[in-house]
Amino acid sequence: MKNIFSLFLRNFFIILIVSTSSLVASNLSPQQIKTLKLVKEIAKQYPNKSGETFEYTAMSICMTETSAGIFKVGDIGKDPNIFKASLGIMQVRLQTARFIAEKLQLHDILKMSDVVLVNRLLGDDRFNIYVAVQYLVWLNDYTKNYFRTVSRYNGGNYNHTYYNKVIRNMRFIQNIKDLN
Numbered sequence: 001m002k003n004i005f006s007l008f009l010r011n012f013f014i015i016l017i018v019s020t021s022s023l024v025a026s027n028l029s030p031q032q033i034k035t036l037k038l039v040k041e042i043a044k045q046y047p048n049k050s051g052e053t054f055e056y057t058a059m060s061i062c063m064t065e066t067s068a069g070i071f072k073v074g075d076i077g078k079d080p081n082i083f084k085a086s087l088g089i090m091q092v093r094l095q096t097a098r099f100i101a102e103k104l105q106l107h108d109i110l111k112m113s114d115v116v117l118v119n120r121l122l123g124d125d126r127f128n129i130y131v132a133v134q135y136l137v138w139l140n141d142y143t144k145n146y147f148r149t150v151s152r153y154n155g156g157n158y159n160h161t162y163y164n165k166v167i168r169n170m171r172f173i174q175n176i177k178d179l180n
Helices: 002-026 030-043 055-066 094-104 114-123 125-143 146-153 160-174
Strands: none
Touching: 030 055, 030 125, 055 125, 055 146, 055 160, 094 114, 094 125, 114 125, 125 146, 146 160
């Protein structure tokens, strides 16, 4: 009985979060618009090896991951260890930040302790976006495939569900005058 109740609660909260995300997406607050503009500004600065930038992809991922900054800590219910959680407006994990810092030789990040890095990912939106965009660009250079770039951002080579959410949010974002 306890397992059934736990399953019910888990599913209830998932439905609540998805519903809330949909409601938020239909009417963005000024703070969400500001967050998405910041994502766009930063993403435009970092092209891939072909010169392509991913500002709309990054904004769409931000919308998908945190409803443009509303939910800044993810995965905490699975494991209460903050060092394993997805953090900040782009939901960057400590492990991902370390990985991309090593790949791109981002020395400032490599020098940070885990505690400092977690605090920066959570408390500094500009830094969080920077790390996420660096990861996104690296993924695209590595995979050379847009679908896999987006899919792998969320941890899977072929995550169709996540990819479709990002694309749906991209269409939504592209229709917002303040973001174009």
